[in-house]
Amino acid sequence: MNDKPKIIVGLVVVLVAATFPFWYTLAKGRDVLPEDRERPSEGSRCVMDDPVANHMQVLNTWRDEVVREGDTEQIKVDGKKYHKSLTDGCLQCHSSREDHCDRCHEYANVELTCWECHLGSKGD
Amino acid sequence: MNVLISLAAVGGLFLLGTLGGAPGMGWIFGVVLPYLAVGIGIGGLIWRVMSWANVPVPFRIPTTCGQQKSLPWIKSNPLENPHNGLTAVGRMALEVLFFRSLLRNTKAEVIDQRRLVYTSAPWLWIGAMAFHWSFLIILVRHLRLLANPVPWCVTFLQRADGFLEIGLPVIYVTTVLFLAGLAYLLARRLASPQLRYISLAGDYFPLFLFLGIGISGFWLRHWTKTDIVSVKQVAVGLSGFSFDSDALAAAGSLFYGHLFLVCVLLAYFPFSKLSHFAGVFLSPTRNMANSNRSVRHVNPWDYPVKVHPYDEYEDEFREKMKGAGVPVEKE
Ligand code: HEM
Numbered sequence: 138m139n140d141k142p143k144i145i146v147g148l149v150v151v152l153v154a155a156t157f158p159f160w161y162t163l164a165k166g167r168d169v170l171p172e173d174r175e176r177p178s179e180g181s182r183c184v185m186d187d188p189v190a191n192h193m194q195v196l197n198t199w200r201d202e203v204v205r206e207g208d209t210e211q212i213k214v215d216g217k218k219y220h221k222s223l224t225d226g227c228l229q230c231h232s233s234r235e236d237h238c239d240r241c242h243e244y245a246n247v248e249l250t251c252w253e254c255h256l257g258s259k260g261d
Numbered sequence: 262m263n264v265l266i267s268l269a270a271v272g273g274l275f276l277l278g279t280l281g282g283a284p285g286m287g288w289i290f291g292v293v294l295p296y297l298a299v300g301i302g303i304g305g306l307i308w309r310v311m312s313w314a315n316v317p318v319p320f321r322i323p324t325t326c327g328q329q330k331s332l333p334w335i336k337s338n339p340l341e342n343p344h345n346g347l348t349a350v351g352r353m354a355l356e357v358l359f360f361r362s363l364l365r366n367t368k369a370e371v372i373d374q375r376r377l378v379y380t381s382a383p384w385l386w387i388g389a390m391a392f393h394w395s396f397l398i399i400l401v402r403h404l405r406l407l408a409n410p411v412p413w414c415v416t417f418l419q420r421a422d423g424f425l426e427i428g429l430p431v432i433y434v435t436t437v438l439f440l441a442g443l444a445y446l447l448a449r450r451l452a453s454p455q456l457r458y459i460s461l462a463g464d465y466f467p468l469f470l471f472l473g474i475g476i477s478g479f480w481l482r483h484w485t486k487t488d489i490v491s492v493k494q495v496a497v498g499l500s501g502f503s504f505d506s507d508a509l510a511a512a513g514s515l516f517y518g519h520l521f522l523v524c525v526l527l528a529y530f531p532f533s534k535l536s537h538f539a540g541v542f543l544s545p546t547r548n549m550a551n552s553n554r555s556v557r558h559v560n561p562w563d564y565p566v567k568v569h570p571y572d573e574y575e576d577e578f579r580e581k582m583k584g585a586g587v588p589v590e591k592e
Pocket residue numbers: 396399400402403406430433435436439474475476477478479480481482483487489492496516519520523526
């Protein structure tokens with residue numbers, strides 16, 4: 138006598154749970170890619186070298202400098218001056234919150250607090 | 262020695278994994294090895310559990326530490342001494358979810374140089390709970406990378422876990438508890454001479470492996486950041502069997518170090534002490550109900566034994582018994 142039937146039931150339950158990502162993705166269709174990211178236009182560049190991974194830190198540093206320390210001096214990149222600001226800086230080149238911010242954040246399920254104060258784009 | 266070998270092994274494996282960031286290597290470290298590891302992990306788990314499932318369990322050997330159910334006016338303790346399937350499931354659930362037996366850990370101390378005192382030693386339980394529960398929550402939170410669109414419960418966990426809103430990206434409570442729990446479990450083995458004596462490489466290696474995964478994960482989120490969109494393309498590509506060379510190339514060495522350690526963990530799981538995850542459910546001293554006396558348990562392998570009952574015996578020897586003056590039942 139052994140407990141084989143019960144054990145097999147338990148094993149199947151665990152295996153179904155463990156393979157959740159596979160059948161979930163297959164069930165949702167293979168729509169696994171984000172909408173294409175907004176690419177820089179010809180001849181333009183970002184104030185950061187690696188904005189995709191590190192933009193949140195720069196924004197945080199700017200927030201601290203401008204809001205908390207009152208240091209509003211503009212930064213200079215390649216001879217061009219920029220405001221240390223989300224609305225007056227980043228969003229001057231990247232026109233819309235929906236295209237520039239939300240696509241990736243929604244895809245990666247990153248929830249932000251920026252928009253609790255800042256306005257994204259017109260009509261927001 | 263066991264400690265150093267395990268530490269060096271995990272360090273070496275991490276470095277090996279970071280090779281995934283080299284041009285073209287993403288296909289090996291980001292596609293081939295993860296599938297291989299999942300295959301070994303699942304196949305190994307099935308093999309391991311089926312090898313246990315074939316073992317017979319003929320005896321009722323539950324361990325009990327409370328009053329068993331008997332007469333109606335004697336108060337019984339169904340969780341310490343389960344008398345039917347339901348209460349046995351209750352006891353198992355408390356064991357599996359809350360490690361109740363670890364709470365019985367005690368420490369013997371001699372005080373005043375003459376009195377032996379036992380005190381409760383809950384730290385093992387605290388460390389184990391912190392580690393295991395954080396691990397589970399971290400795994401569920403990682404579904405934000407492996408599933409698209411992200412299920413609501415993952416988002417809910419993510420919000421609750423980040424409620425302290427410290428740092429940017431916010432640090433999760435479970436990341437800290439996971440690392441702190443592991444650090445304690447490791448320190449505990451290293452600090453006590455008795456524990457060090459009985460600890461094998463098979464005890465240290467998993468600890469270092471989890472620490473390696475946890476530290477590299479922490480590093481990925483809070484230190485050297487990654488391109489999380491490419492990472493998600495790789496991860497969700499694994500779930501959906503569609504791959505993208507650009508994303509594989511953009512994911513970064515550190516991510517591959519983290520992922521490779523996870524692959525090692527998956528492949529190592531069924532062949533190590535980590536399979537206690539499955540084994541805990543099969544502990545015969547815990548998962549049986551104590552119905553030893555209230556129910557008649559018949560040995561399932563009983564076969565008809567040739568017997569010689571007394572009346573037949575007397576029939577056979579009646580004359581001789583009478584002759585010897587032995588009393589008989591039938592004249
Ligand atoms: C045993 C499995 C795993 C464990 C224990 C683990 C652990 C961790 C930990 C503790 C963190 C720190 C942040 C957090 O708590 O979320 C982290 C971050 C991360 N992990 Fe894992 N991980 C595992 C599997 C994976 C897998 C399979 C992937 C990729 C498909 C992955 C990719 C990442 C990435 C990209 C980050 C950074 C997340 C961010 O920046 O928000 N991990 N991991």
